[in-house]
Amino acid sequence: MAEKRNTNYEKKQEIIFLLNEQKATKFRELFLNLHVYEQAQIFTGLDLKQRARIYRYLTPDELGDTFDAIEEDPESIVDYFKEMEPEYAAKVITQMYTDNAVDVLAFADKKDLPKYLRLMSREKADEIKELLHYEDKTAGAIMATEYVKIVGNQTARSAMHVLKREAEKAETIYYTYVVDDDDRLIGVVTLRDLLVSGDDMLIQEIMNDQIMSVKVDEDQEDVAKTIRDYNFLAIPVTDYDDKMIGIITVDDIIDVIDEESAEDYSGLAGVDIEESPDNPIKAAAKRLPWLITLLFLGMSTASLVSHYEHLVSEASILAVFISSITGTAGNAGTQSLAVAVRSLAYKDDDDKTLFRTIISEIFTGFVIGIITGTTIMVIVGLWKNNFVLGFVIGLAMMCAIIVANLAGSLIPILMDKIGVDPAVASGPFISTLSDLTSVLIYFNIAKLFLAFIIGN
Amino acid sequence: MAEKRNTNYEKKQEIIFLLNEQKATKFRELFLNLHVYEQAQIFTGLDLKQRARIYRYLTPDELGDTFDAIEEDPESIVDYFKEMEPEYAAKVITQMYTDNAVDVLAFADKKDLPKYLRLMSREKADEIKELLHYEDKTAGAIMATEYVKIVGNQTARSAMHVLKREAEKAETIYYTYVVDDDDRLIGVVTLRDLLVSGDDMLIQEIMNDQIMSVKVDEDQEDVAKTIRDYNFLAIPVTDYDDKMIGIITVDDIIDVIDEESAEDYSGLAGVDIEESPDNPIKAAAKRLPWLITLLFLGMSTASLVSHYEHLVSEASILAVFISSITGTAGNAGTQSLAVAVRSLAYKDDDDKTLFRTIISEIFTGFVIGIITGTTIMVIVGLWKNNFVLGFVIGLAMMCAIIVANLAGSLIPILMDKIGVDPAVASGPFISTLSDLTSVLIYFNIAKLFLAFIIGN
Numbered sequence: 003m004a005e006k007r008n009t010n011y012e013k014k015q016e017i018i019f020l021l022n023e024q025k026a027t028k029f030r031e032l033f034l035n036l037h038v039y040e041q042a043q044i045f046t047g048l049d050l051k052q053r054a055r056i057y058r059y060l061t062p063d064e065l066g067d068t069f070d071a072i073e074e075d076p077e078s079i080v081d082y083f084k085e086m087e088p089e090y091a092a093k094v095i096t097q098m099y100t101d102n103a104v105d106v107l108a109f110a111d112k113k114d115l116p117k118y119l120r121l122m123s124r125e126k127a128d129e130i131k132e133l134l135h136y137e138d139k140t141a142g143a144i145m146a147t148e149y150v151k152i153v154g155n156q157t158a159r160s161a162m163h164v165l166k167r168e169a170e171k172a173e174t175i176y177y178t179y180v181v182d183d184d185d186r187l188i189g190v191v192t193l194r195d196l197l198v199s200g201d202d203m204l205i206q207e208i209m210n211d212q213i214m215s216v217k218v219d220e221d222q223e224d225v226a227k228t229i230r231d232y233n234f235l236a237i238p239v240t241d242y243d244d245k246m247i248g249i250i251t252v253d254d255i256i257d258v259i260d261e262e263s264a265e266d267y268s269g270l271a272g273v274d275i276e277e278s279p280d281n282p283i284k285a286a287a288k289r290l291p292w293l294i295t296l297l298f299l300g301m302s303t304a305s306l307v308s309h310y311e312h313l314v315s316e317a318s319i320l321a322v323f324i325s326s327i328t329g330t331a332g333n334a335g336t337q338s339l340a341v342a343v344r345s346l347a348y349k350d351d352d353d354k355t356l357f358r359t360i361i362s363e364i365f366t367g368f369v370i371g372i373i374t375g376t377t378i379m380v381i382v383g384l385w386k387n388n389f390v391l392g393f394v395i396g397l398a399m400m401c402a403i404i405v406a407n408l409a410g411s412l413i414p415i416l417m418d419k420i421g422v423d424p425a426v427a428s429g430p431f432i433s434t435l436s437d438l439t440s441v442l443i444y445f446n447i448a449k450l451f452l453a454f455i456i457g458n
Numbered sequence: 459m460a461e462k463r464n465t466n467y468e469k470k471q472e473i474i475f476l477l478n479e480q481k482a483t484k485f486r487e488l489f490l491n492l493h494v495y496e497q498a499q500i501f502t503g504l505d506l507k508q509r510a511r512i513y514r515y516l517t518p519d520e521l522g523d524t525f526d527a528i529e530e531d532p533e534s535i536v537d538y539f540k541e542m543e544p545e546y547a548a549k550v551i552t553q554m555y556t557d558n559a560v561d562v563l564a565f566a567d568k569k570d571l572p573k574y575l576r577l578m579s580r581e582k583a584d585e586i587k588e589l590l591h592y593e594d595k596t597a598g599a600i601m602a603t604e605y606v607k608i609v610g611n612q613t614a615r616s617a618m619h620v621l622k623r624e625a626e627k628a629e630t631i632y633y634t635y636v637v638d639d640d641d642r643l644i645g646v647v648t649l650r651d652l653l654v655s656g657d658d659m660l661i662q663e664i665m666n667d668q669i670m671s672v673k674v675d676e677d678q679e680d681v682a683k684t685i686r687d688y689n690f691l692a693i694p695v696t697d698y699d700d701k702m703i704g705i706i707t708v709d710d711i712i713d714v715i716d717e718e719s720a721e722d723y724s725g726l727a728g729v730d731i732e733e734s735p736d737n738p739i740k741a742a743a744k745r746l747p748w749l750i751t752l753l754f755l756g757m758s759t760a761s762l763v764s765h766y767e768h769l770v771s772e773a774s775i776l777a778v779f780i781s782s783i784t785g786t787a788g789n790a791g792t793q794s795l796a797v798a799v800r801s802l803a804y805k806d807d808d809d810k811t812l813f814r815t816i817i818s819e820i821f822t823g824f825v826i827g828i829i830t831g832t833t834i835m836v837i838v839g840l841w842k843n844n845f846v847l848g849f850v851i852g853l854a855m856m857c858a859i860i861v862a863n864l865a866g867s868l869i870p871i872l873m874d875k876i877g878v879d880p881a882v883a884s885g886p887f888i889s890t891l892s893d894l895t896s897v898l899i900y901f902n903i904a905k906l907f908l909a910f911i912i913g914n
Contacts, residue, residue, distance in 0.1 A: 035668070169650045169654050170650075176632060194631055198622055231495050233527075252709075253686075255712070256686050259715060260715065270885070271793055272793060282825055286826045289822070290830070293786060293790060296786065301837060304778050304782045307778045321774075322761075324777065324780050325756065326753070329890055336727045336885065336886060337748075339727065340726070344723070369739060373742070374746070374749055374753060377750060385761075429726070430792060
């Protein structure tokens, strides 16, 4: 594999060299022989002058295939379209799979979009306009409209003919969908079924009528779950009249799974983990809102400690353990949070399960709290030769952990209930919140035992 | 979709009812009409007595298909095999796809495994023994051996015949692999190519000889990346002699992507997020090692604060801001960590890019540090009417953030360099480490300005 990657690297260098030397024919030969993913990789590494040459050397159809494989954010792809002649851009968009074209055009300028649509075939423009209406992150927004459909009273042979005719452009030829006269989905035939059944058999005899489909407004995360659980290569999308209007293929779903797990992960760290690391100012601008918000939340912890400053001035030893207690409770809370967010994303969220999760987290918090609290009690007792202090620290840590565990599981579950994405209840938020409760618990327990701590 | 799920629920209830009533024929009819994923869902919800009936009502071949779709951990599946007659179990295993069978058998008892293997066909047993040797999480461990291969001088028609014959059992029929006389992989023909080319064309004329493959010992994460980037439905696996020995399909890859992102995510929270929430004692046992380790690390922070206790007793106000500074630096460090872990997992990790990432993180830390530091300086200055104190807190926070950002990006990169999975350098670890450095920075700066803080 490593070897193959090196060869690829040399090939890419050669292609860029040919582009710079303006050897159009040789360039076309090598470039078009590459996999579209590799073409896309080369294209996105070029500068403006080199891209201008590409627009002259490649037909819009050829470049459209390359554009299907570009994985940059839609805004950058829109910028490429602006560099092209509008007619050329419209043709590139026409060649792209509709789902990809729509992803990009959702970010086009208000004035550019109608221009591109006017320059396309009426049919394609209508399809794109239709798809642009679907809400982001729903089945409608990620579906493609290039699929093969047949009717039930065709023979396997004639279905095979339809398939051969449409094979070039369909997103998948593995599933052929069977619809009735009203375009309602009534079954599916896999290519495997078509291959192994007799040529003269009727589609309605070989089709599977237990077909699963998703509604156009279904959340993309649920679609991903269905495709993954059932190991489908694609799933059909229907509108509110049960008419078939598109398909979602497994490769789109991989991107969704990746995106959604990146979101959960980002939430846990309070940062967009997909940020480009090239621009420190931009990166800082993205991270600062979280940090400043948390800083203000953290100031309430400071003001709470400030409220107990007289305790600290009487027993400065108390300051020594603030960070141990807040840190450990924060860690425990983050653990609960991560488990809860994951279980919300991947399990069926009936109320009974959620209630069990919360009860279970409280018990887990107890067990962890007792063991961790006892550990620190012994350590502090021995270290400072003060077992009352050890007891205070241990008890405070235990209580702080139980509260943090409860918050870590309860907050995301409540957020999910009111319809907010629980991944936003991020790790830093939980741990900053837990700082506050931990300090409150710590100083109140310490106050009760103050005489003993100092007296010892 | 919701409606469909309800129907499914009723259907499941009915099937379980039929099983309890011992209506074998009606049970078989309904059960076998379900998708294997639904069959698996029902099966895993049954009790021992109900499962014993399943083993009587279903043939091993029928149950083998169900078992291919069970997603429980391999240990539980091995337990099911123990409930069956060994002959029955061996037949179920034979019917399963080899990759799934091997996943499970890797967890079988030392005495059961040879028994099952002896009861299978020689060929299947040899294949399983072969696959059991591959290291966990490599291409060899997740590949299947059910694929279709042909030779280059066949016609498209004869290739289609081979395909039809093997369609029933192959993991994918979408790709047919072309090998030479020594079983070396020389090309691939998609079913789309076969469908659109003339019946009498030779395979070597229509095949794509720019075929990508992975080596048997390649890491499963790299395989996943290749399949995702190129949008493949499957990729062939070759041994050290370039002989083709298996394929990895996209559905296996979805599981890998999910598993790997769960690992990264677990690392960030210091917990196995896939843990079952049903048993608090077990959950606590899994989380405690991390918490106790971090507690001990946190004790070094406490002992550091203890070292500066005289400072706190002179200016108890210093204690007020410990948690703000450690908390904010910890949050910033966790952000850097998450971005670095993600970029290590998904980008090409050449040294230049990594060096740029580190430099960029230092700059980002500077920008964030200056803005956050200035904010807290103003807040503290106004609140406590003490701008020297504000300056100390602000400066300490800035320095602490820069160090935390550097650690958050540098540590995972260094771990990756020495071959340790950077996801293990988890969030709690970074934030506990950052507590230590933050406290050190804070008290040293405070010491310099102590006279001014108290004097004011």
